[in-house]
Amino acid sequence: MTEFVLVAGAWLGASAWDEVVPGLRAAGHGAHPVTLTGVGEKSGLPVARQTHVADIVDVVERLDLRDVVLVGHSYSGIPVGQAAERIGDRLARVVFVDASIPADGESFVSTWWQGPAVLEAEIEGNGGFWAPLTAADFEGQGLTEGQIERLVAGSTPHPGASLSDRAVLSRPLGSLPATYVKCLLDGPEPSDDVAELVAEEGWDLVTMKTGHWPMYSRPDELVRVLTGVAAQP
Template sequence: MTEFVLVAGAWLGSWAWDEVVPELRAAGHGTHPVTLTGLADKQGAPAGQQTHVQDIVDEVERHDLRDVVLVGHSYSGIPVGQAAERIGDRLARVVFVDSRVPTDGESFASAWWQGRETFEATVAGNDGFWAPLTAADYDSQGLTAEQISRIVGGSTPHPGATLTEPAALTRPLSELPATYIKCLLDGPEPSDDVAELLTSKHWRLVEMDTGHWPMFSQPHELAQILHRSAVES
């Protein structure tokens, strides 16, 4: 039985996987949706990037999970990518869902399209948090009005230190067995760093014709891709 550890992106908690989890369980898999420190029902607790990495490692070790597929969406690809190399032979595969990937010594803010300093100033101006998106920001992402309302209603401010602290890797990410899911409504091509990783024999690309939040817009299709990733591992 494959054990899926599911980690949603910025502003979200374990609840983001509510429509994916039943399908994975029906296929015979274990599921462990994670809420990272400082988010959702864990608001108020201080968190840096390594806190989030440890949240994921702790979930695996606390339940003594084996044959683990770590799934990281959006921001969470960064801590998931680091956790993947720390759980050793417990890992079967990593699945990055339209996500960032960690680069040793670099942070989420490092690759911000307006520049690191602009992003850090935005966080500093919001009491150290990254403010959630508004409903208008989810336009053209394949989401219904009801789905957008659910995401916006459940989102909580994201701890800024998790976005500005650098990642720490001990070996090349290209050596990990990985699937990268590119959501085409959020851009037709992977970022340059992901494109380079996809040249590795250990990585494969899967495309979804939906937006950046497929666990809401296409949960059935996403669950099928995750199931196939377990079979291939």
């Protein structure tokens, strides 16, 4: 039995996986959705250096999980990628779902596609938090009106401290066994850093014809992708 530890991206807590967890459990796997400190039901709790990495490692160690597949979506690929090397032989694989990936010494903010100053200003102007997206921001991502309503309702401001937290890696990310899931409505090609990694042995690339939030737009298909990962030797 594979133990899936599921971590959603910015603004979202464990409830983001509500339509994925039942399918994984029905397939005979463990499924453990995580709410990171400072979002969702943990809004208002302080976030310090490496807090989100510690959140993920704590779930694995506290529940004594083995044969673990860490799943990181969007922003959470950064703490998930760091947590993966910290859980040692408990790790089976990492799955990055349309995710940012960590680079030693870099943060989500420092690699922001518009330049770090843009995101820093947005966070500063919102009291140190990244404001959630509005319904209009989800257009073109393969989501129904009801799915967008769930996304908006489940989003809370995201602590800027986690977004500017610089990654700490002790070895090259390419040494981890990993699968990258590229959601094609969010761009037809993976970013350059991801493309380099999926060219390496031990990394796989999977595509989904949906938008950036497949746990909402295509939960059953995402379950099939994840159970396929669990079946890999």
